[in-house]
Amino acid sequence: MQKRNVNIALVGNPNSGKTSLFNTLTGLNQKVGNFPGVTVDKKSGNCEIAPGTVANIIDLPGTYSLYPKRADEWVTYKVLLEQDDEVKPDMLILLADASNLKRNLLFVSQIIDLKFPVVVALSMLDLAQKKGISIDVEGLERELGVPVIPVNPRKNKGIPQLKKALFQTAQQLYKAPARDFIPNRELAEDAIENIQIHFPSLSDYQSIHYLINHENFALDNDKQELVESIEAKHKFNPTKTQADEIMKRYHRIKQIMAVNVSEPDPLQKTLFTEKLDKILLHRRWGYLILLSVLFLLFQSVFWLAQFPMDAIEWSFGELGGWLSKILPEAWWSNLFINGIVAGLSGILVFVPQIMILFGLITILEDTGYMARISFLTDKLMRKVGLNGKSVMPMISGFACAVPAIMSARNIENKKERLLTILITPLMSCSARLPVFTILIALVIPAKKIWGIISVQGLVMMGLYLLGVVMALIVSYVAKWFIKIQEKSFFILELPVYRAPRWKNVIVTMVNKAKIFVTDAGKVIMVISLILWALSSYGPTQRMHNVEQKYAEMKQANPSDAPILEKQRKTALLENSYAGILGKKLEPVITPLGYDWKIGIALITSFAAREVFVGTMATLYSVGDDDDGLLLRQKMAAARKADGSPVYTVAAGVSLMIFYLLAMQCMSTLAVVKRETRSWKWPVIQLVYMTGLAYVVSWLAYELLK
Structure with missing residues (x-):
């Protein structure tokens, strides 16, 4: 058939x-x-x-x-x-x-x-x-x-x-009704008759829309002029016609509802939704509840993800140690352990946190609370040049800036839409989560206040809030420079509260994990392998000189062979192509408290921020003897040339702030170009965000060191 x-x-x-x-x-x-x-x-x-x-x-x-x-x-x-x-x-x-x-x-x-x-x-x-x-x-x-x-x-x-x-x-058993819902012809009889002479296929109501919006239709110049002349001839008034039409429609709708719809006295019943809104949208308690919800969100991300993350990290540590013992020393085993396995660990360890974050955000959306957040924040948003509708893209930006920027299309006002696009990448997307997690674990003690509130969770929440505050400050400054004059209205329909659809929550969590592993994972793996090559090889003469120097030192001092072997690997890494690139960057990033390895991570992160962890995993694996150690342990043991630790509280906080504020995402720049139809705004975004990240990171380092 x-x-x-x-x-x-x-x-x-x-x-x-x-x-x-x-x-x-x-x-x-x-x-x-x-x-x-x-x-x-x-x-x-x-x-x-x-x-x-x-x-x-x-x-x-x-x-x-x-x-x-x-x-x-x-x-x-x-x-x-x-x-x-x-x-x-x-x-x-x-x-x-x-x-x-x-x-x-x-x-x-x-x-x-x-x-x-x-x-x-x-x-x-x-x-x-x-x-x-x-x-x-x-x-x-x-x-x-x-x-x-x-x-x-x-x-x-x-x-x-x-x-x-x-x-x-x-099958055409049902057809469009023959009679109009309202007598449309009466709205502009002569003009409609005249339009239908030239466009005989149009209904009366379609004819009205041709008269009102023909400038936006695909008509040639002759037909455009024809419609204009009909409008002028019959003194057609679009505003009056539209108002008359809506009045007539609501009059007929009222009659239909009187016969077919039974409604209770609105004073008799207050819905559960309305009762709940009195609390959640309260002028004082509403904001306190909102902060509490965000606080619980970030505490949960840390608390719930801790056990699966530790299990994944431990498994990869054991796997690396076991492989290094059973595989022969060769370039391919080095590539497999320090390139592929280290890269995979940098991807999979963060899957639990990403699933939990997206699951909790989906619950907020499904229950109807997300729309309330827009309503609550409209007053604050207006003071910085935005409106309540800007909140939805900003909150979506906690997941990923690309769809968040696309969702700004719902903002009617051009200036508010542009400002929203410019500041949305300052929201801490899920790609930053792996960076924050590993740095917080490194430099922030795993203490609990009153035995229940995680200090690390508080720092995580502080980073997210800092991103929001910086976004509002940037919007407030930028609104004086963007010269678009257009009236703004904020009309928002609040959905009813509903129980979350748990199947939808689970499907979203699984899908986001798949996207992270496949999309971000591909980038991380490719960059991990490129980094392995750049870290393992260097200019022939330089590498030969290092090998020769340490061979002679081992021969002269056989008892120091284990120490000299570790120094040899470090020297080879510093003289590799990656090491040379990092050393050239060092003067620019030293004021922020970073070393050359972090410099390389900053560059690779422009492909995708989460590459930071893969970069670190590769760099510390290539230059390290002990493949049984966790990445966190390797980073904690890292030392500068003067023997001081690389990852101090000052350097760690500075680096987190840099990743929070810098525009390190090529995909975001591409979507901003597409949405604004100009390279002007993505270039402005790249310059202001990178400059802001450098200045604030430097201030943080100077204050904390």
């Missing part, structure tokens, strides 16, 4: 459960790209709606109405007005939130008047029931003239019925 393909666009208001429905319908058959010419995510996936009929479902960005304001809303609008050359849906799934039905029906009514074949999926019915709202679904279906299917994507309810309705619509 030949399979039939049908294109279906999934549309709806934000926070109506669109992503859940998309994931339920498409499962793992998804792909993500960008809409042509716009940096807005384009998610699509396949779903069999009936035997032999496969739907290609395109998840369009959420929008409240057909009057777009943001870039992502324009994407949806152009698809629905058939102005997108690539996305051409045959029909629509329109998701409507039953617990906010009045607002959602505005968008539903507009879609109906576009004359698209549409199936309305009614979500959040369980929440509507908790609010005491009762909906006559069949009556609503009759009034709208389109299929209305109750669904609960989280529990997989209503999905077979939805697929059946989609299949029947594809």
Whole structure:
């Protein structure tokens, strides 16, 4: 049997459960790209709606109405007005939130008047029931003239019925309603008639949108001028027409709801969500609770990850020691132990922390608390040139700056969006976590305050907070230099509190661990192997001179052979290509308290910050005799030329601050260039962040040494 393909666009208001429905319908058959010419995510996936009929479902960005304001809303609008050359849906799934039905029906009514074949999926019915709202679904279906299917994507309810309705619509058993939801022609009768003479395929409502937004449509110059002349001839007023339309729609929606929806007296019932918001959004307690949540987050990352990390670290230490005993001394065994095994240990040891951090962030998002953080911080954000919506990219930046910067697209104001992009990399992403972890373990004592609060966890939290404070300071300064004048509004819909979906939390944790091991792991392994080669080989004459010098010294003093052998390995490392490069960097980084090995790590970290640990693992393995020691122990034993330890409290804190503030991520620079469509802003970002990191790290070292 030949399979039939049908294109279906999934549309709806934000926070109506669109992503859940998309994931339920498409499962793992998804792909993500960008809409042509716009940096807005384009998610699509396949779903069999009936035997032999496969739907290609395109998840369009959420929008409240057909009057777009943001870039992502324009994407949806152009698809629905058939102005997108690539996305051409045959029909629509329109998701409507039953617990906010009045607002959602505005968008539903507009879609109906576009004359698209549409199936309305009614979500959040369980929440509507908790609010005491009762909906006559069949009556609503009759009034709208389109299929209305109750669904609960989280529990997989209503999905077979939805697929059946989609299949029947594809078979043209259901068609777009013949009558308009409101009498659109009355809004501008003469202008609509004139437009339809030249564009006969347009419905009355599409004609209104041609009159309002034709400048943004793909029309040639002649047609643009034609529409302009019709507007002028009939004195078409877009603002008045839009206002009249919305009034008429809400009047009809009110009539429909009066007959088909039963709502309780709003004074009778205060929802659990509202009661909880009185506490969590309190003008004083709200901020204290927020700090407590962040405190618990970072304490948990340290506390929960400690045991698996210690186990992984111990295993690799034992493996390195065992391999060095059983393998013969040869270049390939050196490469395997000090290149591959050392590089792998630098990747896998941090997987527990990354999984726990992402798991906890997912719980905050799933429960609805993340949106409250935006609401709480809006007042503070405005003082530094941002708004509450900037908080979501900033918090996402704790995971990774690349998707965080992309999520800044939701900020309508251009200046606030640009400022958010410029400061988001100052958030401590998960790539910095391995660096912080190993340095905190090295220089901060593993003490507990009152027997429960980890000092190391407090330092970790302090680093994250320092990143936030520096970001706010930078934004406050930058807002005076970015000359974009545009009014800013902060409108945020607070989702209801829900229990986290534990399956979703576990899937996210596993996926993030996979991404870290595969994506970051590839980079770390490649750089570890390159570093092994640069650390093991050097200019022939220099290496020969070192070998000859120590051979003579061993011959003259046989009793000192073990000490001389360690000195020989150190001398060979310092005369290798890596050593020569590091020594050239040393004068620049000595004021910060760093040695040449740290200098090499700073350079390799521009590929990815987490490479720092792989670099250290390789450098200390190549120049060290004892492969049974843990990397932390090797670094703790490291000494400068004068015999003083390399990793003092001053040097360790200075290095953590450098990694906190420096722009050491090529991927971030690339995505900033793509989002701003200019190399100007990534270059500014690279210069200001590197300069800031150097100055603050130097101050920290001078104060603590």
